[in-house]
Structures are given as structure tokens and as C-alpha cells.
Amino acid sequence: xxxxxxxxxxxxxxxxxxxxxxxxxxxxxxxxxxxxxxxxxxxxxxxxxxxxxxxxxxxxxxxxxxxxxxxxxxxxxxxxxxxxxxxxxxxxxxxxxxxxxxxxxxxxxxxxxxxxxxxxxxxxxxxxxxxxxxxxxxxxxxxxxxxxxxxxxxxxxxxxxxxxxxxxxxxxxxxxxxxxxxxxxxxxxxxxxxxxxxxxxxxxxxxxxxxxxxxxxxxxxxxxxxxxxxxxxxxxxxxxxxxxxxxxxxxxxxxxxxxxxxxxxxxxxxxxxxxxxxxxxxxxxxxxxxxxxxxxxxxxxxxxxxxxxxxxxxxxxxxxxxxxxxxxxxxxxxxxxxxxxxxxxxxxxxxxxxxxxxxxxxxxxxxxxxxxxxxxxxxxxxxxxxxxxxxxxxxxxxxxxxxxxxxxxxxxxxxxxxxxxxxxxxxxxxxxxx
Amino acid sequence: xxxxxxxxxxxxxxxxxxxxxxxxxxxxxxxxxxxxxxxxxxxxxxxxxxxxxxxxxxxxxxxxxxxxxxxxxxxxxxxxxxxxxxxxxxxxxxxxxxxxxxxxxxxxxxxxxxxxxxxxxxxxxxxxxxxxxxxxxxxxxxxxxxxxxxxxxxxxxxxxxxxxxxxxxxxxxxxxxxxxxxxxxxxxxxxxxxxxxxxxxxxxxxxxxxxxxxxxxxxxxxxxxxxxxxxxxxxxxxxxxxxxxxxxxxxxxxxxxxxxxxxxxxxxxx
Numbered sequence: 001x002x003x004x005x006x007x008x009x010x011x012x013x014x015x016x017x018x019x020x021x022x023x024x025x026x027x028x029x030x031x032x033x034x035x036x037x038x039x040x041x042x043x044x045x046x047x048x049x050x051x052x053x054x055x056x057x058x059x060x061x062x063x064x065x066x067x068x069x070x071x072x073x074x075x076x077x078x079x080x081x082x083x084x085x086x087x088x089x090x091x092x093x094x095x096x097x098x099x100x101x102x103x104x105x106x107x108x109x110x111x112x113x114x115x116x117x118x119x120x121x122x123x124x125x126x127x128x129x130x131x132x133x134x135x136x137x138x139x140x141x142x143x144x145x146x147x148x149x150x151x152x153x154x155x156x157x158x159x160x161x162x163x164x165x166x167x168x169x170x171x172x173x174x175x176x177x178x179x180x181x182x183x184x185x186x187x188x189x190x191x192x193x194x195x196x197x198x199x200x201x202x203x204x205x206x207x208x209x210x211x212x213x214x215x216x217x218x219x220x221x222x223x224x225x226x227x228x229x230x231x232x233x234x235x236x237x238x239x240x241x242x243x244x245x246x247x248x249x250x251x252x253x254x255x256x257x258x259x260x261x262x263x264x265x266x267x268x269x270x271x272x273x274x275x276x277x278x279x280x281x282x283x284x285x286x287x288x289x290x291x292x293x294x295x296x297x298x299x300x301x302x303x304x305x306x307x308x309x310x311x312x313x314x315x316x317x318x319x320x321x322x323x324x325x326x327x328x329x330x331x332x333x334x335x336x337x338x339x340x341x342x343x344x345x346x347x348x349x350x351x352x353x354x355x356x357x358x359x360x361x362x363x364x365x366x367x368x369x370x371x372x373x374x375x376x377x378x379x380x381x382x383x384x385x386x387x388x389x390x391x392x393x394x395x396x397x398x399x400x401x402x403x404x405x406x407x408x409x410x411x412x413x414x415x416x417x418x419x420x421x422x423x424x425x426x427x428x429x430x431x432x433x434x
Numbered sequence: 435x436x437x438x439x440x441x442x443x444x445x446x447x448x449x450x451x452x453x454x455x456x457x458x459x460x461x462x463x464x465x466x467x468x469x470x471x472x473x474x475x476x477x478x479x480x481x482x483x484x485x486x487x488x489x490x491x492x493x494x495x496x497x498x499x500x501x502x503x504x505x506x507x508x509x510x511x512x513x514x515x516x517x518x519x520x521x522x523x524x525x526x527x528x529x530x531x532x533x534x535x536x537x538x539x540x541x542x543x544x545x546x547x548x549x550x551x552x553x554x555x556x557x558x559x560x561x562x563x564x565x566x567x568x569x570x571x572x573x574x575x576x577x578x579x580x581x582x583x584x585x586x587x588x589x590x591x592x593x594x595x596x597x598x599x600x601x602x603x604x605x606x607x608x609x610x611x612x613x614x615x616x617x618x619x620x621x622x623x624x625x626x627x628x629x630x631x632x633x634x635x636x637x638x639x640x641x642x643x644x645x646x647x648x649x650x651x652x653x654x655x656x657x658x659x660x661x662x663x664x665x666x667x668x669x670x671x672x673x674x675x676x677x678x679x680x681x682x683x684x685x686x687x688x689x690x691x692x693x694x695x696x697x698x699x700x701x702x703x704x
Contacts (some may be wrong), residue, residue: 170607177602185597187611280676282613303679305597315602429629 010051010146011071014105015097016063019119020298022096024059028084030093040085041140041142049077052147054137056112058129060119065109067146071101082335106150106341110334113158115167122168122323127158137353149344167326168331169202170319175206177315178256178286179213179305185284185305186253193217195240195248198258199227202288206256207235207399219248223259246270250277256286257293268297275301288312348409349415354403356428438496445489446548453517454483454549455543460533464608477684479537483517483548486544490514502570505697510547511571515578519622523582527618530612537587563686565640572633573658577693580665583619584690590615593655594680616678619686634658657696659702664689 017027032040032055044053044064052067062281064082068074077095081405083090100108111117113130134151143151162168170176179189187190194215196203199222199253207218218237225239232239241246245265249255259265266285282303287294292308299306369376369391376384409418423429459475462468490511493501501507593609596602602643609615637658668685671677677685 084627093570163469169467181597181602183611184593184606184609187613187617238628276676278676280678282616282679311600316602318603361674 009069010067011069011074011102012065012105012146012150013068013071013074013078013101014108015075015099016056016061016080017093017096017098018061018063021098026096027060027062028081029088031059031062032085036085037136038140041137043085044081045140045142047077047081049073052144052428054134054147054151056133058126058131061112063112065105065147065150067144074101075099079215097352103342107334107338109150109154110157110338112160114155114330114334115158116327116330116334117262120172121320121327122172124162124168127155128163129392130158131155133346134393148343150341153337153341153344157334160337161330161333165326165329166169167323167330170284170310172316172319172323173205174288174309174316175203175209176311177207177312177319178206180305181286181305181312181315182210182254182284184211185282188214189254190214190216191251193219193251194254195219195221195245195252196231196237197221197242197245197293197426198260198289199224199231200257200258203258204231204234205258206286206288207231207237209237210254215254217252219252220288221245221248225259246274249274249283254284254286256288258288259293260289260291261293262291264293264295264299266294268301270365271295271301271304274306282314286312329421343411346410346415349409349424350406350419353419353422353428354406356380357426358421359401360428361395361399361427362392365391397401438492442492445485445492445508445659445668446551447459449482449486449489450541450545450548452478452485453537453544456482456533457537457541460530462536464531464534466670467608471533471639475533479517479521483521486514486517494619500571502567506547506550506667508570508574509543509549509697511574512578512581513540513544513547515575516543516581519578519582523618523622527610527614529614530668531608531610532586532589534608535589536582539581539585556655563643564639565636565643568641569633569637574627574638576626576633578688579622579629580686580693583622584625586615586618586622587686587690590619591680592657592685594683612679616682618684620678623665623686627662627669630658630662630665630701634662641651654696654699657692657699661689661692661696 019027019029037055037057039340040055041053044050044055044066049067049068049070051069056063056065064078066074066078068077078099079090079094082093085279104267108117109130113127115121115123115126118126125205130151134143134147134155138148172182182189182192189210192215194207194210194216194217196207207220210218218232218235219240220228220231220235220237221240221242221244222231225241228239231237242265255266259263280303284304285294285298285304285306287306288309290309296306296308298304369388376387379387406418406422407413440481456475456479459472459478463471463475490501493507502511503640514538515637517540520533520540524530589609590612592605593612593615596606596609597612637655641655664685668677669687672682
């Protein structure tokens with residue numbers, strides 16, 4: 001049986017809720033947002049049995065990582081804590097909770113930081129969120145040796161996944177694919193402008209992405225003037241009438257349309273005139289309306305790039321497949337990485353024995369120096385100090401190799417057997433030396 | 435003398451080898467879609483350029499005049515300028531994916547030039563003059579610009595095809611933005627055109643002195659004038675008619691075909 005991750009006194013556990021185990025409404029009731037996370041961390045450490053803790057709370061998950069003295073009681077303790085903190089009964093959320101301990105808990109954290117457990121596989125926001133959560137817990141004194149090492153190594157693993165695999169590459173939402181395309185056609189978007197025709201959810205989302213990508217000038221147009229003004233005010237843009245669309249397209253490099261009009265609002269002839277005025281500068285048209293707003297014939301024009309919702313959806317499919325193809329590579333990388341943690345964790349089990357061994361050797365060293373103190377006192381002061389230093393240094397040197405080898409051996413041999421052997425070999429359980 | 439040939443032989447092998455190694459680094463980054471280039475690539479490339487310059491100086495030292503008397507010596511200088519131009523471009527646009535295309539071509543050019551460096555009949559002394567040296571230097575620099583813009587134009591067409599064809603796959607993710615490439619082509623062609631014109635004007639001056647006649651047309655001069663015309667037309671159409679993007683890229687590649695023909699023609703037949 002693989003008993004790694006199972007220390008006799010300390011166990012890593014995780015209790016949580018995420019987008020697969022619960023609805024958004026339930027998550028909203030038990031997440032820790034803003035100041036409440038700090039308060040929760042402060043309270044959590046006061047609960048009996050919780051030795052260390054970190055709370056990760058995002059819109060898609062709430063997880064409490066803890067080091068506990070007894071695994072059997074940990075689930076109940078954490079459930080009671082959540083119920084108590086949020087003033088909600090356990091029954092309302094208990095069935096949506098997942099609870100892992102020891103190895104499974106550790107591996108779960110690695111899956112989380114690598115985004116394999118995310119709603120959108122490959123999203124890297126989670127790595128930053130985990131980092132911030134850990135940093136907050138550390139600053140509040142909620143973490144000690146075990147969680148410090150675990151989170152440090154897990155975050156490093158998350159970074160490795162990001163740099164060494166393509167799990168996060170390629171946009172997987174309509175608006176992010178549109179922005180990615182815009183960047184590939186027009187280069188940096190900071191000096192570009194865009195016009196959004198239509199005021200639906202998709203228009204809003206794409207506008208958001210464009211603003212994040214650096215677009216400074218946004219124009220908004222809609223059948224209803226008020227909606228256009230509302231959007232413009234929200235994004236600090238400029239509202240324009242639909243009649244001015246052709247005029248504005250002379251200056252805008254990106255045009256997003258989703259009017260839902262029964263006819264084309266941009267025809268090929270109109271586009272030709274626009275391109276003439278634009279002196280043939282490249283323009284990117286995104287038509288997410290159904291039926292389509294832009295005549296597909298415009299794509300035959302030089303430097304006009306038109307993408308419909310179907311084209312964007314196909315691109316998302318390709319990118320999602322690419323990310324899925326990377327999952328196996330990520331799993332292999334993670335299994336390498338969590339071995340580092342397990343190796344360290346196992347070496348902890350021989351730590352008390354190593355401390356006892358060092359103490360024993362220090363006592364021996366002191367005793368021998370006392371035995372020869374008479375002769376040593378005849379030696380001048382600087383030389384006396386040197387002798388003491390020599391004795392201490394020799395003791396340390398003797399112990400260096402056995403300490404290292406002992407820690408390494410915990411990978412293949414049960415640490416309890418090793419500890420027992422060293423204890424017997426050096427009679428660490430006996431009193432003063434004979 | 436033996437020392438010179440031994441050193442030059444070593445450098446003639448090492449220089450293309452370093453360009454090849456740098457190419458491998460750039461191609462590896464391109465294939466793997468890595469965010470960063472491996473740390474060793476730029477030092478190797480810079481070392482290659484440095485050694486390239488050293489060999490050029492050694493040749494200059496040996497001859498007592500800038501070594502541009504054979505086609506291959508011209509190509510040798512062209513490759514050196516291409517490397518320097520590439521480094522400048524990479525630092526300005528902050529994009530290393532160009533290296534995956536440009537460095538292998540540069541390796542090819544430097545290999546051919548290095549291999550045949552001491553081949554070919556030199557120009558007769560009666561024809562050699564400072565005018566000729568400057569004519570050849572400006573043309574070598576212009577050719578380097580046109581080499582660079584042609585490669586970028588090919589990359590442009592590949593990316594253009596991907597985007598227009600809705601193939602947002604392998605090449606799309608790796609190639610740079612269309613507009614960035616178009617701007618690079620425009621600027622490099624403009625620079626190349628200016629250098630080319632200066633080189634041609636100096637060439638006519640040299641012709642006047644060397645042959646007592648500025649009107650001695652030959653195939654090479656004819657193609658040079660054609661080449662200049664192609665790039666001039668590209669520039670004018672870009673500025674006046676807005677011929678950007680795909681059309682401009684295709685003209686740039688056509689102009690470069692004339693340059694290849696020009697190089698294959700060899701020397702002026704005087």
C-alpha cells in the first residue's frame with residue numbers, strides 16, 4: 001500500500017465545492033469574498049484540529065486546504081466551520097461537497113493549479129488566484145512547514161505546465177477568438193479603434209475583451225439609441241447612429257455586428273467604397289448575427305477579413321481539441337512534480353530521528369572535550385577556541401552524509417523502519433553515553 | 435600567406451556553421467511555439483556575425499581594398515549585411531519567429547559565399563576603382579534588404595492564406611500579425627530601393643570612367659533597371675493607390691526574382 005502523504009501526526013486534506021459539484025447559486029452562498037476570506041482564515045486557525053489552512057475562493061470554486069491531526073474528524077470540522085461562518089445549515093450544501101485527504105488532496109491541488117480542474121481547461125487565472133490565496137494565508141500565519149512547501153511546489157508545477165505545454169494556448173470563447181484574430185490581422189490593438197453594432201451579451205463580452213487587449217477607441221451603434229448610449233457609457237466609448245456606420249468604418253479597424261436585422265447592413269459595394277476611403281488599410285469584420293449582417297461577398301475584397309459566428313466556433317473547436325491533446329502531457333509533468341513533494345514529505349518522517357542523532361553526537365562531542373579539558377586549558381585561548389570549533393565541525397561533517405542518505409532512502413524504504421534502525425544503531429533511545 | 439588561408443578556411447566553415455546552429459534554435463522555437471528563444475541562440479548568432487566581420491576585415495587587409503571583386507565576395511558581404519539587418523529588425527519589432535525563416539536562408543547564402551569565396555575571376559585592374567567598390571557595396575546592402583523583405587513577404591502570404599482560408603491552426607498561431615509584416619516589407623523595401631538607386635547611380639559613374647561611355651547597356655544593367663522599376667512601382671502603388679498587403683507582398687517577391695536572375699547573370703560582361 002502506498003502510504004505516502006500519510007504522516008503519523010499531520011495530514012493534508014481539502015474540502016471544496018466547484019462548478020462540477022454545484023450550482024452557481026449554492027457556490028455564491030458559501031464562497032469567501034473580499035474581507036470575509038481574511039476573517040475566515042483568522043477564525044479557522046482557532047478551530048481544534050486545524051493546524052494549517054489556506055482558503056481558495058473564486059467564482060467557480062471554494063476550497064479549504066488544511067493540515068489536520070485527525071483525518072477522520074477533518075471533514076466534519078470543516079463542514080461545521082463553513083456552516084457556522086455562513087450561517088447556513090450543513091444539509092444545504094453537504095451533498096455538493098468533495099473531500100480528499102493525504103495523497104488525493106495533494107494531487108488535487110496540482111490539478112487545480114495546472115487548470116485541469118477548471119471550467120475552461122488551460123485557463124491560467126487560477127494560478128494567480130491560488131498564489132494570492134496562499135500569500136494571504138501565509139501573511140496571516142495560517143501556514144507552516146507543510147502547506148508552505150506544498151503550495152510552493154504546486155505553484156512551481158503550475159508555472160512549468162504553462163511554459164512547457166500548450167494547454168493554455170489558443171482562445172476557447174467566441175470573444176477571445178475574435179480578439180486573437182484581430183491581433184493576428186492588425187498587430188497591436190492599442191492604436192486601433194472598433195465599432196460595435198448591436199448591444200447583446202456577445203457584443204458586450206467582445207467589447208470587454210477588446211478593451212482588455214488595449215483598444216482605446218470604441219464606437220457603439222444600435223437600433224435603439226438609448227442602448228447604444230448605455231453601452232458607450234459603460235465602456236467609455238462613443239455612441240453613433242446606425243446611419244453613420246459607413247463613415248465610422250473609414251476609421252475603425254474592427255467592426256463587430258450582431259443586429260439580428262433581416263437584411264445585410266454591410267454590402268460589398270459599400271465595403272468597396274469604405275476600403276477606398278481607408279486607402280486599403282486592413283479591416284476585420286466580425287459578424288455574429290443570425291441571420292448574417294454582412295454579405296459574405298465582402299471577403300473577396302483585398303484586405304477585408306470577415307469571420308462569422310460559425311467560423312469562430314470552428315476555431316474554438318480546434319483550440320479546444322489542441323488543449324485536450326495536451327492533457328496527457330500535463331498529467332505526466334504533474335506526476336513528476338508531485339513526486340518532489342512526496343519525497344520531501346517522506347523525509348520529514350526521519351527528521352525527529354535526525355535531530356536526536358545530531359543531539360547525541362553533540363553530547364558526545366561535549367563529553368570528549370570535557371574529558372580533555374585539563375590538557376586543553378593549558379593551551380592558549382585562541383587555540384582552545386580552535387579546538388572547540390574543530391570538534392563541532394568534525395561532528396557536523398560526520399553527520400552530513402548519513403543525514404542526506406537517510407532522507408534519500410525514504411523514497412524506497414519505509415521511513416519508520418529507517419528511523420527505527422538509526423535509533424537502534426546509535427542507541428538514541430538510551431540516556432547518557434556509557 | 436599560409437596563415438591567412440588557414441584562418442580563412444576555418445572561418446569559412448565556422449561562420450555558416452554558426453548560422454546553421456542559430457537557425458536550428460529559431461526553427462525549434464517556431465515549431466514548439468515557445469514564448470522565449472533558448473538562451474544560447476542569440477550568442478551563437480552574434481558570434482557568427484562577429485566572425486563574419488572578422489573574415490571580411492581579414493580579406494580587406496589581404497587585398498588592401500574592400501573585397502568585392504567577384505560575385506561570391508559580393509554575396510559574402512550581402513550575407514553579413516542581412517545578418518546585421520535581421521538583428522536590427524528583431525530588436526525593433528521584438529519578434530523572434532522571423533528567425534525561423536530568415537536564418538536558414540542566411541545560412542544558405544553564407545555557405546555558398548564561403549564555399550566559393552576564392553573562386554571566380556576577379557575584375558581586371560582597369561575596371562577596379564573606388565566607384566566600383568561603392569557601387570557593389572550599395573548593391574550588396576540593397577540585395578540584403580530585398581532578401582529580407584522577400585522572406586517576410588512569403589511569410590505574409592502564408593499567414594494571409596491561413597486567415598482568409600479560416601485555417602487557424604499550425605502556421606496561424608506561429609506567424610506574426612499581417613499588419614506588422616506589411617509594415618516591415620514596406621520599410622525594408624523603401625530602404626533597399628534607396629540603396630539600390632544610389633548603387634545604380636554610382637554604377638553609371640563607374641561605367642563612364644571604366645568604359646568611357648555611360649551608355650554601354652548589357653543584360654545585367656538591363657535587369658538591374660527592371661528590378662529598380664519593380665520596387666519603385668511597388669512603392670508608388672503603395673503610397674498612391676494603397677496597394678498594401680497581399681499585392682505588395684507579391685510585387686516584393688517578383689522584384690526579388692529579378693535579383694536572383696541578376697545574380698545568376700554574374701558580372702558585367704566587360
